[in-house]
Amino acid sequence: MPRLSRWFIRAALIYLLLGAISGSLMLLYKSGIASFPAGKLLPIHMEMLLSGWVVQLAMGVAFWILPRLEKGASRGWEAPAWTAFILVNAGIVAVAAGSAVPDGNGIVLAGRLLETTAVVAFAVHAWPRIATLDRLLEVKQDR
Amino acid sequence: MPVLTRWLIKSAMVCLALALAVATTSAACARTDYPWIHTLTPVYIHLFMFGWVTQLIFGVAYWMFPRYSVESHRGPPVMGVAMYVALNLGLLLRVAAEPAHALHPGPAGSAVLVVSAILQLVAVILFALLIWGRVREP
Numbered sequence: 634m635p636r637l638s639r640w641f642i643r644a645a646l647i648y649l650l651l652g653a654i655s656g657s658l659m660l661l662y663k664s665g666i667a668s669f670p671a672g673k674l675l676p677i678h679m680e681m682l683l684s685g686w687v688v689q690l691a692m693g694v695a696f697w698i699l700p701r702l703e704k705g706a707s708r709g710w711e712a713p714a715w716t717a718f719i720l721v722n723a724g725i726v727a728v729a730a731g732s733a734v735p736d737g738n739g740i741v742l743a744g745r746l747l748e749t750t751a752v753v754a755f756a757v758h759a760w761p762r763i764a765t766l767d768r769l770l771e772v773k774q775d776r
Numbered sequence: 777m778p779v780l781t782r783w784l785i786k787s788a789m790v791c792l793a794l795a796l797a798v799a800t801t802s803a804a805c806a807r808t809d810y811p812w813i814h815t816l817t818p819v820y821i822h823l824f825m826f827g828w829v830t831q832l833i834f835g836v837a838y839w840m841f842p843r844y845s846v847e848s849h850r851g852p853p854v855m856g857v858a859m860y861v862a863l864n865l866g867l868l869l870r871v872a873a874e875p876a877h878a879l880h881p882g883p884a885g886s887a888v889l890v891v892s893a894i895l896q897l898v899a900v901i902l903f904a905l906l907i908w909g910r911v912r913e914p
Contacts (some may be wrong), residue, residue: 634842634913642911646904649830653900657893663874664889665881682825690833 634697637714641693644722648685652678676732684748685725692717692755699762709761717755724748777839778849780856784835787864791827794871795820815875826896827867834859834903841910851906859902866895 634642655671655678662671692714701708708714724747731740798820805813838856843849850856869892877885 634911639911643908646908646911649900650904653897657897660870660874660889660893660896664877664886664893666886666890687829687833 635708637711637718638693638697640718641689641696644718645686645690645693648681648689648725652681652686655681673733677729680725680728680732684721684728688752689721692721695755695759699759700764700766702761702764710758713754713758717751717758720747720751720754724751780850780853780860781835781839783860784831784838787860788828788831788835791823791831791867795823795828798823812875812879815878818874819871822867822870826863831863834863837907841907842912842914844909850910855902855906859899859906862895862902863899866892866899869895 655674658667658671659674659678661667696708696714699708724744727744727747728741729744731737731742731744734740798816802813802816802820838850844851869888873885873888873892877889
């Protein structure tokens with residue numbers, strides 16, 4: 634498993650834990666035994682689990698598993714994938730922070746823009762690797 | 777495919793069917809005044825995202841990630857079984873108790889929700905512990 638995949642997947646596991654903790658706190662609030670307004674955790678809970686866990690796990694596994702165009706260990710142009718890792722995590726933190734503070738809409742918007750840029754960057758990396766076997770063999774022969 | 781993976785993936789498919797059944801019921805009764813309609817949304821969401829998506833991920837990751845060693849394979853089996861039971865029992869209790877407690881709050885429903893919250897969190901912790909060490913080079 635390449636290093637970037639390990640970073641993506643471990644980050645995803647941390648967000649899974651944070652998302653589960655926030656979800657359990659909300660359920661305790663619904664049960665009536667918790668007195669703090671855990672309902673405000675909902676946007677953070679969703680962000681941790683959707684962007685933090687699912688999207689980031691998918692990126693990590695895709696970076697690992699998608700076909701390689703080059704012989705050996707190369708996975709093509711990796712810089713956009715590394716950029717995606719940094720931007721998506723910055724975006725998640727921004728969205729979570731913006732959701733927690735009053736008048737945080739600007740911070741949430743900035744976070745969403747970071748996440749969108751991250752997805753575009755990852756697609757730039759991954760697009761050439763989404764190929765049929767015939768196409769992969771053509772590319773390897775050309776090289 | 778290891779037996780725990782088979783349990784997780786089959787259970788995930790059952791949760792997907794249940795999620796869609798709940799969503800269909802909600803859509804079919806959308807124009808009615810039934811008091812329980814609004815209680816179905818969190819049930820649908822958690823059956824879909826936790827029961828189907830996350831459980832499917834757990835099953836495939838448990839199968840596919842690099843193993844610890846030839847001998848210990850994928851980690852302590854009892855931890856995997858405990859994770860499976862906690863996830864599905866916690867989800868089942870939530871599906872039953874959350875709408876009921878929303879309509880008729882009481883100590884019994886409250887207690888079941890607390891147990892459900894703890895079980896779901898325990899399932900996630902156990903999965904993270906099982907898989908963390910397998911996020912490595914083969």
